[in-house]
Amino acid sequence: MFSYNPNPSAPNDSIKYLKGTGKYFIALFNGIAGEEIFSPPQNGEPNYFTFNYNGRDNEYHQQIHHLPNIVVKALCKNEVEKAKVEEFLNIKYGCIKTAKSYLYKIPNVPTQQYLVNNDPIELVEEKSGWLKVKYYPEQNGEWLGKTIVGWIKKSDLEAN
Incomplete structure (x- = not known):
């Protein structure tokens, strides 16, 4: 709730x-x-x-289709509530903590795309310091109907 x-x-x-x-x-x-x-x-x-x-x-x-970005951002500010939602949905969430986080097709193979500080993401998989993530781009608070999937460095999700 x-x-x-x-x-x-x-x-x-x-x-x-x-x-x-x-x-x-x-x-x-x-x-x-x-x-x-x-x-x-x-x-x-x-x-x-x-x-x-x-x-x-x-x-x-x-x-x-997914939790709206505004909800995921709010969850990222409240670890207790985030843990409850993650357990119920069996989905992990996070928010980017660096100014710019480049997306990779696979670990060590970069793309031109990137996420920015506070972008909300779903965590799909973890592998050797890398996280496979889903990002749902929005414009004026409305989902654009596409999903961006890629790998980011795990350090981009952790507070520095």
Whole structure:
């Protein structure tokens, strides 16, 4: 469960307009649309992300492909909650801690792509000081529909 402040200048209650953490509404991961039932991901994939704006009724349900970047960034700031979500979903998360982290096709074979400080990622695999990661690029808080997969140096994920 996550709690966020609404952005007063936003035209509606969409997640892309959330602004920081707070007490005003909650987002529940893996709620089943229209029901008060919660279940683990099916086949390792998320089911639904449910928003509750008034504390009584679940008002918004959306099937999702992955946790939104704003949620992963918030988890990176709270290791206790991050550990709970990682255990429940069986997915590891992190945020880039260096100014620039180059992506590699395979360890030691660089690409032109890179991630920047605080970019949220899913950790797929670890091998000899390298991490295979997934990054979900967004524009104005909306996923662009593609996933970037590559290897980064493990040191780029750890605080210096």
